[in-house]
Amino acid sequence: MNLAAEAHQASGVAGAAWLLLVLPAVGAAVLLLGGRRTDKWGHLLGSGTVIAAFVYGVILFFDTKSLPAEGRVANLHVFDWISVNSLDVEFGLRIDPLSLTFVLLITGVGSLIHIYSIGYMSDDRDRRRFFAYLNLFVSAMLLLVLGNSFVTLYFGWEGVGLASYLLIGWYQGKNFAATAAKKAFLMNRVGDVGLALAIFLMFKNIGSTQYDVVFAEIGKQSTGVVVAIGILLLLGACGKSGQFPLQAWLPDAMAGPTPVSALIHAATMVTAGVYLIARSSPLYSLPQAEDARFVVMIIGAVTLVIGCIIGCAYDDFKKVLAYSTVSQIGYMILAVGLGPAGYALGILHLLTHGFFKAGLFLGAGSVMHGMNDEGDIRRLGGLARKMPITFVTWTLGYLALIGFPFLSGYFSKDAIIAAAFGAHGTRGWVFGGIALLGAGLTAFYMTRLLILVFLGKPRWENLKSEDGRAYHPHESGPTMTIPMIILAVGSVAGGAILSGLLPAWLEPSVGELVETHGPLNHTVVSILTVGISLIGAAIAFAIFGRREQPVTRPQRVSFPVRAARADLYGNHLNEALFSRPGVWLTRFLVFVDNRGVDGLVNGIAAGLGGSSGRLRRLQTGFVRSYALSMLGGSILVIAALLMVRFA
């Protein structure tokens, strides 16, 4: 195992790493407890704490970078959280290249989005509370990535879930926002159960959840245990990262304000699943975990295709971007599923994606801000002239996403596709082919967006928004455009810079990046990807760019489009499998609760012998029913006890 850089005790600059958590948390506490008094300066405090955390993060980064590679993993003990007998949960932070990378992403993008939100939320009278929730999110997310045990991670995991829930339901007056928030919460709980079970399995078999101990001991466990933990962790990742089959909540989560979509549901929180798997790389790298890794790859591949296909059919600006996020996270999951050949690539794509997708979302927010919150792309069009800065920054993000040569996506996505081709045997062809196909689809739906929103005829000219106002598109103010510009610069240059440095920097955390040599070499894959992307973009241009588009979506469409519009029936699947039986069960139990108790009791009584007839004719009083149900229970318990003994 080449990745076990020993952790040493944090000292010096790293000794104050708890500041990272405390700064935004204090901001959130002051804003929430201070109430309306803090309205005037609340947004400044909120942004200030996150920027301060970012500055500290940068200092910490350079401090760590100055150390030799094997000394870059530090452990900061904060306090003993639970310590009884053999159960010992330490609350501590782990400062290593992987967590530092995330710290910089979270606080960096977080700072930009805080600044952007000052302008975006300026009309909202609860702007202060919004910043409090954002701060809460940043603090929880930092805890998630900095914690030094799976329990601490779980702590942050639940915290970001709470913040996400609160922010999705921000427009609480609207019904769909409340429903979306609930849906996100519930689907996340499904994943959380998986993560919790994985943690319990670690406790049972290893007796600890500290990363150091778990990763040192996991190799001694049986294949069954390792695979079970691997798959349960993956279930947790699926819930948080919107992976198949738990992807349906993420597009609905776009009901929240756009900065939230950019920060939480594109750049940071939804990538927590990728972090979890990369952090558990010593587990997934084990030979016993081969099967678990294969499942990870399948989930990633399935999700990336599903996300692309559905993204082609939606007419809602933010929902297309959301499905694009789903599919790009699919790429990252596929990458980390490849094992040592892919951990660093997954993280690389995560970072570049964090930049360009946040930029794309902020661009979408800027468009909607100037267009009376109109999100239906069929009612937009020709906005390039009205919003030049938004158009240029958005287009740069777009080019980065589809992998235009030498922009960010080119370095990160192509590397993943090449690594997928490098997988063993037929797997390489299958996963590489799927990833390649995804690149073409991505180019198709993103080009469609670009054409329908920014190019073509201004279809909004003769329309009015839902509240009866005419559209007067205008460019947004500097607090919104400056973050967009910074992110656009990141989208252009990030890939080139990071792809050279990141693998070596991450080595102490996720191990050395293993070069794979598949049937196609890297150059061939690059050319293929660019070619397929060009074809996708050309097809989109042929369909959407040359003809006038209707303002309402056509209803008479072929089956594939219908299926894609219906989320490939993901919601139907969930409904048929979980929700409808749940509803039936509840109805049935209501029936039992209201009327059936007596019937049930009488039924048991009938089984007891001839007395049932008489009992039924007796007046039904509740106490009697209760007593009979107790009697029934007692008879069952005693009969069972005696049967166990004498059977």
Add this chain to the structure above:
Amino acid sequence: MSVISSVLLLAQEQAPLPVPSDTKVQAPSLGAVWPVLIVLGAACLGVLLEALLPRHLRWSTQVVLSLLAVVGAGIALVAYVSDAPAAGELAMKGTLAIDRPGLFLWGTLLALALGAVLLIADRSVEPGGAFVASAAIRPGTLQDRAQVTSTGMQTEVFPLTLFALGGMMTFCVANDLLTMFVALEVLSLPLYLMCGLARRRRLLSQESAVKYFLLGAFASAFFLYGVALLYGYAGSVRLSDISSAAAGTDRSDTLLFAGMGLLVIGLLFKASVGPFHTWTPDVYQGAPTPVTAFMAACTKVAAFGGILRVLQVAFESTQWEWRGVLWGVAIVSMVIGAVLGLTQTDVKRMIAYSSVAHAGFLLIGSIALTEKGLSGTLFYLLTYGFTTLAAFGVISLVRDSSGEATHLSQWAGLAKRSPLLAGVFTFLLLALAGIPLTSGFVGKFVVFEAAIADGMAPLVVVALIASAVAAFFYLRVIVLMYFSEPAADGPTVTVPGAFTTAAITLGVLVTLLLGLAPAFALDWAGSGAFAIH
């Protein structure tokens, strides 16, 4: 006092057992039982004062007396704990086993009772207190209306609370089944009465008292029958004798298992474990809210204290025979509590079903007969008690013209009217749901961890699913409070007086503290095992 001691003596005569020679027999050690003596003594004194004092002095005197008794008992407990033998000791001729878990339960009970007494004593939320002047007045009559408007408060409830508390404390440390039965009745009878004392919604309250009494009597009969069968089997009612009889004889096991089943059913009833929970929703709903708070918190602690002791001391050697059955009971309880809770429309009934689900979780910890199982369950009881106590305290504050507004639709949009109250209640609901940063999370964590370590992983899976389902109905209330428009003629939130504020603050602080830094309480809970003599 005299009742107790004479019954205890009787128990001795009925079970004339030579004390095993290897046990150190001590002279009746009063130091160990001072806390119980103080509580029961104060209860008797309270009855006397009730008869002798003029009406206008009674409330203040009784409140001071009750608080002094609880605090005094707490001080006596602390003083004893500092030099108590680590392995525990016997008191009252071996009928009481004062050991570490017993002392932890005593501490929990006294702290919870302090909160409950404060809630009961409050006269600011409902002018004149939550209790009827005279239970004999029929609802709707002239006298009834007169006493609704009167401001005096009837004070029988204080001695009744102390008697119940004394019974609970004895119950947790009872070393033989007959003492346990007597303690069970001492704790139950006052509770039956207290349930029927509500000033508002008299019929509902009295109905709940009758139901609780009838079903309680039914359960007591089960318990007593179980004791009889076990005596037939072991020739003794002492827990340790039953244990040694079960370990080393070739007597027919039918008596043992039938007796154990009946006995445990009696205990499960008190702990409102499904399917023996049927009384819980009706009684929680009907009883005056401060009494519900007392019952929900303290009775649960006492009942599980008894269950833990019986299972660990008397039936440990036969655990492989009965364990599967209690698995089933735990599953039924969790499922009933979580699923039926979904359809409740009354806040108090909802908390009642939640308590059934929690009883299932607690039962999981109780059947893990390990050190961790014991300490985890004890800790869980501590956390659950305080959270529930505070939750009922909050419920008592939301009122409309006809008393408490417990229908869920009336809670819609409450956050707009009273953000602080909604925030506190949200925190408590999150604690009940077991979200991190609250004591509920740590409690569930330690109990499930103990269960998995003892090979009950499938049960923990069911428990996790049940708690996920249950989280939904807690969440529903939060959504209702924050995201719904308030009803036009909705309830108002009463500004609580000092007593209720103190009780709620106590509950919330403990919930928060045990969520952030549970280590010290876990240490106490794990400081020793049951004494087996």
